[in-house]
Amino acid sequence: MNSDKDIVFIDDLNVKFGKKRVVKNVSLSVKPGEIIGVFGISGAGKTTMIRVLTCQINKKHWTGNVKITGISPEKKKNHPKILSKIGYVPQLEELNLYYDFKPVANIDTFASTYGVPVKKAKKIAENLFTILDIPEDTWKKKLAKMSGGEKKRVSMALGLIHQPDILFLDEPTTGVDAYKRYSILSYLKKLNRELGTTMFIISHDMECSLVCDKAAIMRNGELLEFGKPVDLIASLPSNGTIATFTIEGISKKKIELIKEFKPVVNIIRAGNDVIEILIDNYEKNISKLIEFMLEKKIKINEMSRETATFRRYFQIRVQREEEKERTK
Numbered sequence: 001m002n003s004d005k006d007i008v009f010i011d012d013l014n015v016k017f018g019k020k021r022v023v024k025n026v027s028l029s030v031k032p033g034e035i036i037g038v039f040g041i042s043g044a045g046k047t048t049m050i051r052v053l054t055c056q057i058n059k060k061h062w063t064g065n066v067k068i069t070g071i072s073p074e075k076k077k078n079h080p081k082i083l084s085k086i087g088y089v090p091q092l093e094e095l096n097l098y099y100d101f102k103p104v105a106n107i108d109t110f111a112s113t114y115g116v117p118v119k120k121a122k123k124i125a126e127n128l129f130t131i132l133d134i135p136e137d138t139w140k141k142k143l144a145k146m147s148g149g150e151k152k153r154v155s156m157a158l159g160l161i162h163q164p165d166i167l168f169l170d171e172p173t174t175g176v177d178a179y180k181r182y183s184i185l186s187y188l189k190k191l192n193r194e195l196g197t198t199m200f201i202i203s204h205d206m207e208c209s210l211v212c213d214k215a216a217i218m219r220n221g222e223l224l225e226f227g228k229p230v231d232l233i234a235s236l237p238s239n240g241t242i243a244t245f246t247i248e249g250i251s252k253k254k255i256e257l258i259k260e261f262k263p264v265v266n267i268i269r270a271g272n273d274v275i276e277i278l279i280d281n282y283e284k285n286i287s288k289l290i291e292f293m294l295e296k297k298i299k300i301n302e303m304s305r306e307t308a309t310f311r312r313y314f315q316i317r318v319q320r321e322e323e324k325e326r327t328k
Contacts, residue, residue: 006067007032007165007198008053013064015048015057015221022048023062024221030214032165035192035199037212037229039314045221046202050168053200054086055079069165084114087159087197091171099144103134103154106143107161114162121161128157131194132187149180153187160191166198167191173205185211206311215310219318229310236308236316237265238282243289246273246302254298261292266316273301276312 008030015023023045030036038046051057052066055073069085071078101109104125111121129139132153138146143154152172159167172188173181189211192199201208209215209229217225217232225232233240247254250273258267258277263285266278279285286305293300308316 005032006030007034007069008036008200009065009067010049010053011065013049013052013062013066015045015052015062017061022221023052026064026218026221026223028216028223028226030198032198033192033196034213035188035201035211037208037215038200038202038218039204039206039209039215040218041204043220044218046216046218047170048221049218050170050200050202054088054168055082084162085165087162087164087167089155089159089167089169089172091174100142102140102142103129103146103157104139106154106158110158111161116162124161124163125157128160128191131190132157149183152180152184156187156191160195160197163195164197166200168200168202170202171205172201173203173208181205181207206309206314209310217314217317219321224317224321229313232317233308233310233313236313237278237280240308240313241278241282242306242308242312243277243279243282243286244270244304244306245275245277245293245300247275248273248299248301250275254296257296257298258289258293261289264289266319268312268315268319276306278308278316 006029010029011027013023013026014021026045026049038050040046048057052062052073053068059074066073068082071082073079073082104122107121107125108118111118116124129136134150134153134157138150143151146154156169159169169188173184185208188199188201191197201212212229214227215225215229215232216223250269255267255269255275258264258275263280264277265280268276270276277289279289290300290303
């Protein structure tokens with residue numbers, strides 16, 4: 001890897017607290033303007049990695065070559081420079097919003113901590129509020145009276161008020177319904193496109209991959225994969241084509257029978273009577289698979305062809321790792 005043109009560069013990062021190693025040999029690089037999704041369940045190591053990037057972990061706990069905007073967080077004297085170039089949006093808005101204040105007052109308070117002059121902050125805020133579709137008639141309304149979606153967008157604006165090069169977002173879609181989730185993701189993409197801000201989305205919500213240029217999948221402190229979501233999905237058998245079957249009386253025994261068909265790579269239980277099957281060379285083998293299932297007296301009620309989502313890729317990739325560990 002070459003760190004010269006990367007806005008974030010991580011080479012062989014290890015983080016250890018006492019005898020516990022929570023991040024293991026992680027390496028990745030990010031170009032300016034990219035949106036990066038960091039995905040994994042709780043304890044995967046994603047938050048710890050971000051804490052290194054945001055100067056929250058003392059160097060005595062980590063090793064490796066790390067640079068953010070070309071600056072290393074290894075030395076404490078570099079921390080103010082790095083922190084002036086990054087923004088952060090917490091999972092819970094109440095952690096960075098004053099609900100008794102109006103949006104503009106929140107902006108003034110937050111901007112002052114970065115030394116941004118009031119007039120300049122107001123101009124930046126108005127531009128951000130416009131991009132984020134925060135109605136002008138709410139700018140002088142107390143945050144407590146704003147909707148959850150509006151509060152989330154004000155929180156994003158606060159993270160960008162000092163015009164950082166990188167914005168870190170912790171679980172930006174957690175706790176919102178499906179409609180608001182897609183709305184938030186749409187606004188993030190809009191901000192990225194109009195401001196050119198590099199973004200890190202730290203989440204266990206796989207839907208966030210829809211706006212990501214690249215996705216990092218972490219498990220037990222290790223980076224399993226890092227690449228474009230579409231490329232990761234295409235790396236599955238038959239480029240991620242899935243055969244979905246509704247089977248009468250599906251059981252573990254029937255699933256084990258289907259596994260005997262050699263081209264079958266993965267079988268996932270997707271509902272009470274529904275399974276998803278990944279097979280090698282889909283076009284050549286799908287009809288043979290159906291014949292095989294009928295020979296084994298497996299009654300198929302319905303069958304469809306679909307393309308794997310990133311959520312499904314994540315599940316398969318983690319499952320593969322778990323199977324590896326079981327066979328050791």
